[in-house]
Amino acid sequence: MGLFGAFGISGSGMTAERLRMDVVAENLANANTTRGADGQPYRRKEVVLQQAGSSFGDTLAGVQAAAIVQDPSPLRRVYDPGHPDADAQGYVNLPNVNSVSEMVDLITASRGYEANVQAMNTAKQMVTRTLDLLR
């Protein structure tokens, strides 16, 4: 693997972190959605990252998203008898989205993205230095 492999690896990291940001955005947007695609309250989603297979020839191949899974933790139950989705006792099941932990995830993803950008810039500088050899 030459230096160009580092570009692919950093690129995969940027893709993965951006996917995490997208999922956090969806969680925050649906923090109060009581009717998801299946008619049930929205459940928080989470990205599962895994090390990518050795498609670059070496043991290093960056990162990839294995799956987007739903968080099975219990839904928030809020007493709101006037809500159209309230049950017989007057409770509404709200999504299990905690906006504070979503913001923490967002910052982690953003910092991870920056680190990958920095790594790619470093690789770019190194390639530029190598091209100087030809001058």
Added chain:
Amino acid sequence: MALFDVTQIALERAIAGASARQGALASNIANANTPGYVRSDVDFHSALARELSSDDAARGVDSLAFAPQKDRRGAARADGNNVDVDSEMSAMAQNSLEYGTLVSLARVRMQMIQNVLGTR
């Protein structure tokens, strides 16, 4: 003595080693949030030093190849990942400077040959 001596070949291999290390460090940063990931690194310094001190340094250095090694040192987080982004970034900065130095050295040595040949 051949046109390219052991030092020049060693410089070339060191550049290849630093380049492989950049790939390993980039992989560590890309997997900073992957559960169970074990960081990898390329220790091209000790491999080069070993070959340079051997009896047949020219042949040994020329055939050097660098493969990333798993590095299980360092505290792993609860998810089994032992990547510390700060130390990866500083290792990357160091590796990049080292790479630049090696390339500059290789370039100066090539200019010396060109000067002798009168091609510049």
